[in-house]
Amino acid sequence: MAVGIRDVARAAGVSTATVSRALGKGPVSDALREQVEAAVRATGYRPNLSARRLRSQSAQTIGLIVADIRNPFFTAVSRAVEDAAYRAGMRLILCNTGEDAEREALYLRLMQEERVTGVVFAPTRRTAERLRPEDFPFPLVLIDRTGPPGGHDGVVLDNVAAGALLVDHLVEQGFSRIGGLFGSTSSTAEERRDGYLSAMRRHGLAPQVRTVLPEAEPAEGEVARWLAEADRPEALVLSNGLILMGAVRAARAAGIPWPGGIALAGFDNEPWTDLVEPGLTVIEQPVTEIGAQAMDLLFDRLKHPDQPVRKVVLSGRLIARGSTARR
Amino acid sequence: MAVGIRDVARAAGVSTATVSRALGKGPVSDALREQVEAAVRATGYRPNLSARRLRSQSAQTIGLIVADIRNPFFTAVSRAVEDAAYRAGMRLILCNTGEDAEREALYLRLMQEERVTGVVFAPTRRTAERLRPEDFPFPLVLIDRTGPPGGHDGVVLDNVAAGALLVDHLVEQGFSRIGGLFGSTSSTAEERRDGYLSAMRRHGLAPQVRTVLPEAEPAEGEVARWLAEADRPEALVLSNGLILMGAVRAARAAGIPWPGGIALAGFDNEPWTDLVEPGLTVIEQPVTEIGAQAMDLLFDRLKHPDQPVRKVVLSGRLIARGSTARR
DNA sequence: AAGGGATGTGAAAACGTTTTCATAAGCAGC
DNA sequence: GCTGCTTATGAAAACGTTTTCACATCCCTT
Known part of the structure; x- marks a missing residue:
């Protein structure tokens, strides 16, 4: 049933070494190469990659x-x-x-x-x-x-720069009470937070940092709580696409419009970010x-x-x- | 450098067969099993899966x-x-x-x-x-x-039923000039189209079917052209998530609001479908x-x-x- | 005390390839 | 015509495991 290289060799009237070479890049005469190819077609041979890997160590x-x-x-x-x-x-x-x-x-x-x-x-x-x-x-x-x-x-x-870029943009747009919500598990989120922090400092603004599991649901919960607080920020920086989505859901659920109620800026230019109304300001990653x-x-x-x-x-x-x- | 089962066997003072059995499920005395495990730790042995696959044919x-x-x-x-x-x-x-x-x-x-x-x-x-x-x-x-x-x-x-479900819903909502845009490569799209067609017939309505490569960009182009026609439909059924997104983009670009200008109903309850305003009616797949x-x-x-x-x-x-x- | 079925173990075969090694054939240079 | 070099080929080794087979050993039964 299972046809191996020996069967092909037998069918072509050559050795297994020749079959291997004909299929790979070894030196084989044109005549034999054709015989082998015919035999492969005739037998329906498929090389066994496990064996190949084992032997060739690749x-x-x-x-x-x-x-x-x-x-x-x-x-x-x-x-x-x-x-x-x-x-x-x-x-x-x-x-x-x-x-x-x-x-x-x-x-x-x-x-x-x-x-x-x-x-x-x-x-x-x-x-x-x-x-x-x-x-x-x-x-x-x-x-x-x-x-x-x-x-x-x-x-x-360049996460530090990207984090700062969002803050600079928000400041330029007239926001000053800018919060940041960052993922808790990756160095990427940390760097984005660092960029956020240094930019806030540079602008002489007081940072407000929170941390959350980088998934939509935890982020939605956290933002919901945050938005419910009396002194909630005017703007939020969200450290990845899932957190951004959580924030959008929280704002929508609380009936808080953006940018009027809360300005939103995040990461990842996912297809939906320009379909919500108004569209979301994001850092696009290549x-x-x-x-x-x-x-x-x-x-x-x-x-x-x-x-x-x-x-x-x-x-x-x-x-x-x-x-x-x-x- | 590369430590194999022989090295483990030597370190544990047993045969390779015993090592294999200790690591697998073979019958091995507790004493030897411990020796083998110690030897594995000492040598830093990692089984070679290619060899294992080749021999065990799995x-x-x-x-x-x-x-x-x-x-x-x-x-x-x-x-x-x-x-x-x-x-x-x-x-x-x-x-x-x-x-x-x-x-x-x-x-x-x-x-x-x-x-x-x-x-x-x-x-x-x-x-x-x-x-x-x-x-x-x-x-x-x-x-x-x-x-x-x-x-x-x-x-x-159940694509036929799902396609019909969307039509029934649209009819119930008062629409009658309902077009359908379906993917061109899959049997799934065909079945959804069949469901659409039979439901339209059942309601005594004239179907309008078009076909497109099931990706967002081609769909956007097709819908854009369709919406620009004089006798454009009142509602559109879109046969998958990407086509639905293309349709949304086309409507948005043409400044046609939904459901006022064109009602939209499609497939795949992707996270963004309830973030656009108004939210999109969809068939959710499990x-x-x-x-x-x-x-x-x-x-x-x-x-x-x-x-x-x-x-x-x-x-x-x-x-x-x-x-x-x-x- | 002998027979017999579990049970644990090691030697060696097997899995299906590629690669090494040896050899034969062809050809150039002398 | 011989030597030496390249090229094509086959036999056999090798890759690192698991599995088969044979053989002790042990314990239970008679």
Whole structure:
């Protein structure tokens, strides 16, 4: 039933070595190559990738580890990563960690057992701190969240600048009591908060920072409470797309209009952010570029293992919409 | 450098067979099992999954093939599939086909070479028609689009009923000149169109059907043209989330309000559909359920290969919102 | 005390490839 | 015509596991 390379060899009247070479790139005479190809067609042979990997010690596989593929940022990045992977003849193994350090460790171990070619990883802050390059026999490229400068290549947004950009924009639009709600698990959120804080300080304004699990529901709850307080801010900076959505829901539920009741500015130019009325001011991340760059770094690292560690920092673009219209 | 099972065996003073059994489920005395575990810790041993797969002839891997992971429907389904896979100790290989029959064929071939345990697949109509169960040595479960009854298990929405449901709702709300815009590549879109057509006929109304590539941009262009026509419909049925978004953009761009200028009703209860104002009437698909059911079918099929083919049909739920408010 | 079924263990085969190694054939230079 | 170099090919080793098979050992039954 299961046809192997021996069957093809027999059908073509050659050795298995020749079949292997004909299918790969070895030197084979044209005549035999044709015989082999005919035999492959005749037998319906499909190579066994596990055997190939075992023998050739090359998995041709990329692992992608993210918190949740349903976060549109990761969705978009994953598509770019998958495209690059398959263009290079590699498969993609997808892992969702749910921001859970234990599952992160589990999946990293799995990647070792798979002997993957490389991994693209968006770690939680906690895990990012513990990541030691010498523990991994493959290139590990961090995206979105690199944490403190470590031994891994990475692609990130200039989060500090982006956080500040939002504050500057809000100040310019006439707001001064500006709150910030940031995710609690990633270094990215921390950097955005730092940018927020330094910009607030620079403008001589009093920051109000809160922290929340970076998901829509917790964010909605937190913002709902915040908006119900007597001295609520005039404007809110939200540190990612899910938190921004939570904030929009909370404002909508409380019947507070934006920008009149509360100005909103956040991250991730998701398709819906310009469909709500008024549209939401956001920092757009170059998502496709991030995924593509990560794969470039990964392949470069494979070629030049001893090259110094590189960190690609991409700029976010401010898209000003009605949600932060001048007071 | 690379530590294998032989090194562990040597360190523990046992045979490789015993190590394998200690790590698996074979019968091993408690004393030896502890020795082996200690040796594993001491050596930092990580099993080589390729070797394991080759020998045990079991890949413990699920393939997921969809048009585009960025379609929120597939995003959500993929998450459910991944969860189920990893709960069963399996990995997930992700493939995006971009609705391209050639890439579908390519990936199906790849799945054979990977000797995967099973595949969850949302095929284009063209491919669905050609799918022959005997060509696949693994269970292939179709989701979202099963096409004509074939030899594969599947999980689908009751698309005909759902399409009709939207028409019934629109009629009830007082609309009669109702157009329908449907995707051109999937059997799902066809079924929704059939539901639309039969409901229109039942109500004695004249259907107006158009077809478009199931992506936001082509849909926006098509709807823009449609809305510019003199005898444009009063209401539109849109056959998936991306097409619905295109329609919303077109209406917004043309300055046509809904439901006043054009009533909108579509598929997929994506998070943004109730954030636009007024909210959009949609059919909600049980996305998580679809993914989970697909994996259930897959595992059942592995257990009972000769069981008759099963097709799970799930009902969509109508969520009526302002976009179809009474005329 | 002998027979017999569990039970635990190790040696070696097996999984399906690629790669190494040896060899034969072809060809250039002398 | 011989040597040396390249090229095409096959036999066999190798990749790192799991599984088969054979063999002790132990305990229970008779």
